[in-house]
Amino acid sequence: MKIALAGNPNSGKTTLFNAITGKIEHVGNWPGVTVEKKEGLVKATLNPGSRKMTIVDLPGAYSMSPFTNEESITRDFVQKESPEVIINIVDATNLSRSLFFTSQLMELGIPVVVALNKSDLTRKKEILVDTDLLSEVLGCPVISTVSTKSSNNGLGPLVEAVQEVSMKKRNQQPLRVKGAKANATKEEMEQIDRNRFALVNDIVARVERRKIDSSNHTFQDKMDKVVAHKWLGIPIFAAIIWLVFSFSQSWVGPWLADILVGWIDSFYGFVEGVMGDTVSPVLSSLLLDGIIGGVGAVVGFLPLIMVLFFMLALLEDSGYMARVALVMDRFFKKIGLSGKSIIPMIVSTGCAIPGIMATRTIKNERQRRTTAMLAPFMPCGAKLPIIALFASVFFGENAWVGTSMYFLAIVVIVISGLIIRKITGDTSSSYFIMELPEYRFPSIKRAIVSMFSRAKAFIIKAGTIILICNAIVQILQTFNWQFQVVGQSAPDTSILASLASPLAWVFIPLGFGIWQFAAAAITGFIAKENVVGTLAVTFAVTNFIDIEELALVAGSTDVMTVFGIGAVAGLSYLVFNLFTPPCFAAIGSMNSEMESPKWLWGAIGFQLGMGYVLSFLVYQLGTLFTTGTVGAGFLGGLIAVTAMVGYVVFLMSRNAGKVLKPVVGEVA
Amino acid sequence: MSAADILVGAVVVTLIVAAFLYLRRNKKRGSACTGCSFCHFSENCDNKK
Structure with missing residues (x-):
């Protein structure tokens, strides 16, 4: 069984790939670390069955449009090699950005399992995500994961969910994006993207509660003002x-x-x-x-x-x-x-x-x-x-x-x-x-x-x-x-x-x-x-x-x-x-x-x-x-x-x- | 040439041949480099394309 690991840049795909396969591929806390696809078998401890599960770690992508070469790798792999299941890594602290890509993946007709990664950070940032409601709205399993942890990281339930959706062989219903169609013109595409953003924002408003206003300047923002200052x-x-x-x-x-x-x-x-x-x-x-x-x-x-x-x-x-x-x-x-x-x-x-x-x-x-x-x-x-x-x-x-x-x-x-x-x-x-x-x-x-x-x-x-x-x-x-x-x-x-x-x-x-x-x-x-x-x-x-x-x-x-x-x-x-x-x-x-x-x-x-x-x-x-x-x-x-x-x-x-x-x- | 010379010579040749064979195996795998495990491309190295 071939499983694709797809998600936005720096959502933790390679860390999750390493945790699932036991490999030690290079990871980095910045976008663009992966620019080629990598393959590995799911560890026996996570997949005790006889059926081999091959995971393919794809470069990060924001959308299915071929804007950059590594996005093309992701798009081509998903479209041409038709994996049985796609694990979509979603950054739990940044739902509104991540779900745009999720909605596009769901339109491919391949079962999707969402791994709500960095779930530990949501607690620190006081963000509450209703995973059950998100799963219901998206129409696919949503599993909370913390790929940096060695235990209680949600990887077991994630692999189980993947096996379950692959056995059901049932197409998930894509999200209804207003005006979405194949072979759209450039103008139509822009309008579809706007509609997609509106839909994603609506979903986020329903499933996410933030106690801290993200428009406030955090300690990180203050630090960046010094560390990333153009002269300092x-x-x-x-x-x-x-x-x-x-x-x-x-x-x-x-x-x-x-x-x-x-x-x-x-x-x-x-x-x-x-x-x-x-x-x-x-x-x-x-x-x-x-x-x-x-x-x-x-x-x-x-x-x-x-x-x-x-x-x-x-x-x-x-x-x-x-x-x-x-x-x-x-x-x-x-x-x-x-x-x-x-x-x-x-x-x-x-x-x-x-x-x-x-x-x-x-x-x-x-x-x-x-x-x-x-x-x-x-x-x-x-x-x-x-x-x-x-x-x-x-x-x-x-x-x-x-x-x-x-x-x-x-x-x-x-x-x-x-x-x-x-x-x-x-x-x-x-x-x-x-x-x-x-x-x-x-x-x-x-x-x-x-x-x-x-x-x-x-x-x-x-x-x-x-x-x-x-x-x-x-x-x-x-x-x-x-x-x-x-x-x-x-x-x-x-x-x-x-x-x-x-x-x-x-x-x-x-x-x-x-x-x-x-x-x-x-x-x-x-x-x-x-x-x-x-x-x-x-x-x-x-x-x-x-x-x-x-x-x-x-x-x-x-x-x-x-x-x-x-x-x-x-x-x-x-x-x-x-x-x-x-x-x-x-x-x-x-x-x-x-x-x-x-x-x-x-x-x-x-x-x-x-x-x-x-x-x-x-x-x-x-x-x-x-x-x-x-x-x-x-x-x-x-x-x-x-x-x-x-x-x-x-x-x-x-x-x-x-x-x-x-x-x-x-x-x- | 003494037996000690032959022994040391054999050690040197073995070391060099082993190094060559390792590099050759790596090259066959498609890697022109030494297959650094930290390299982002070690899995699908197409350095020789």
Whole structure:
């Protein structure tokens, strides 16, 4: 039996889906988290019978009209795949908005069961909903649910109601909406919608009693006046991100990382002891330095990442991230991006791949492609070890480094958006309507689940891609082209050094014209964590976290000396890795979503250019301010940067003076 | 080449082959990435379309 789970955005569909199926799909306290349908079987505890029940979680929709791509997914699924029953999730605290969609679902001729979700919040808000009367008026079962609770959540009665209506095989009578008919004209449709709203308002007036007037300003409204204020919102966001970074990368994270690195070191010592002197140095080095050392150097940052994602999950669950989207919308609108572009950017802070995929909810082609091009600029989870490493080695674990990378990303996105707008000549703009979710105390359980999911993904990546890359890097730096072992005194004659050295010349104006850094930047395109792993292997540093100091490379002089570059060049290298193209998997995603080789190659070229120019500016200006003179390779770099900027200016000037296109609206 | 060399070599090869096989299995499932469980698209990943 196939059951569709349909409802308005942020009504709690995915939370209910997870509770019914036992899955751990990503949920978020904001609209637009689900943009693809997901399937799962109802848990045996809820469905003891032999008949399997498959639940399909559909993206949120306000209506059956195909206003957005994800609404189309919902509409197409319900109309074409004809599920046996539709569970319509209705937000009990917002009946008047939710029942519009309910009334449309009931016209499809498929039995509907209404799950009156968030019923716990109705008590808090002193809203009384007469579920029996609502069931009678709608002509379908109405079950109160609280999908966030693990017991007494109404899910058992909900599944029973679904089984009951599916067995009856009796069509429910749709609500009588005045003038409703198939194949209506646009004007008729608008009138039908007005009639539908009137009918819904009439039903709500009959079944709902509110003790608190919703037009009064609540505490949440007062809080939003500050948190989502157009100017105050920005420093508040900066302070919160700084706190998150301080907590994860300066306070709690390093303490936990130190324990983990202690274990990794013990394991390294154990394997080294077992092998003794009986094993060939080449093999011993491949296992110890290449695999255990390289993977260990990356895994050492796992606690920092876990703490960071735990805190970000708390923020998301509290409803704050939706306010961030609102604050940022103003800037995005000005650069001609869709208001919906914010969602892919925020999703990209976890991983750029789902972030890029989330762009499919944007209707306008230019806005969608531009967002897919710019979303990877947001520092993703894989880039966090690089940030943590360079912040600690060169800046004494300062949380401002990580925080400023997020804000630099936003600035880069805004500038890039403007440039692309000028290059394409498409000046269409959009407005963005997003329903702000209620603030709530974040669920620790959900944050822990989210944190462990990300940790699992990180470990899998370290044990697969990173392991293979580090082994290859170790082999390439052990041998020369005659396949003879390179002596420790002459590492520059290795295959790896000879491959990376020509590229190192290109990086001289950026301050890191050293083959090891060039090699790490290249392996970073396979997976960004590789940057840390490759640096560990090529510089023969088994871990970057100092156990003695109980802090991330505290003092850090040793690693800094080994690297052979200063703080300015370190920052320049960090910027280069953050703002050049993302990993290959993310580029594959860009290819899928852009559906244009011209846009894809343009995006890769633009990202490469952006990374190079930014890195050049950081190194040369930084060196000028700190030493009073420009850095090495200034002239060569200046010529390259001028050529890049000149080409972009030329492309922009081609479309100067184009006519404005009509305004496009988007709803999330 | 000693027995210890063969043993360590076998461990290294096993680790690399296991990593390759895992990635290959993931790719066959339609995921170009490492199948992050937190990814919104892990169920119906069409990254390879």
